[in-house]
Amino acid sequence: xxxxxxxxxxxxxxxxxxxxxxxxxxxxxxxxxxxxxxxxxxxxxxxxxxxxxxxxxxxxxxxxxxxxxxxxxxxxxxxxxxxxxxxxxxxxxxxxxxxxxxxxxxxxxxxxxxxxxxxxxxxxxxxxxx
Numbered sequence: 001x002x003x004x005x006x007x008x009x010x011x012x013x014x015x016x017x018x019x020x021x022x023x024x025x026x027x028x029x030x031x032x033x034x035x036x037x038x039x040x041x042x043x044x045x046x047x048x049x050x051x052x053x054x055x056x057x058x059x060x061x062x063x064x065x066x067x068x069x070x071x072x073x074x075x076x077x078x079x080x081x082x083x084x085x086x087x088x089x090x091x092x093x094x095x096x097x098x099x100x101x102x103x104x105x106x107x108x109x110x111x112x113x114x115x116x117x118x119x120x121x122x123x124x125x126x127x128x129x130x
Contacts (some may be wrong), residue, residue, distance in 0.1 A: 001026050001093065002019065003086035004022060005017065005022050005023075005045075006019065007084070008044055014048055016050060018032070018045065019041070020040070022090055023093070024043075024045055024050055024053075026102060027053070027099050027102050027104065027108055028045075028053070028104050029075065029102050030102075030106040031046075031106075032076065032102035037101075045105075049105040051080055052105065053084060053112070055090040056089050056109045057097065058088045063087060097112075099111070108123050
């Protein structure tokens, strides 16, 4: 699974674009729309969906001095830089975050925020059967 989503070059922000193996497409396929005629296949989605997933997965402890503290990755008030969102997601996946039944971004973020077990690494994994 990759994390290479970027702003859509045709539509611009807040629209984003990713490939079929991107984390957004794998974790929330129903929130991604295929773009006709592109090879390799590409999908569009709203950047704010990726933002909310990253915020849900990020460490939120203000005393945390790590590079993933939201104080260190925030850009402006309403968004995170692409590098920060990709890094947050990659680290969560490496720490064991997974989804057994991918659906859409709303169910994914709700499941992440209500069905997580804290891990020593500061990330979490979804409980089975949650």
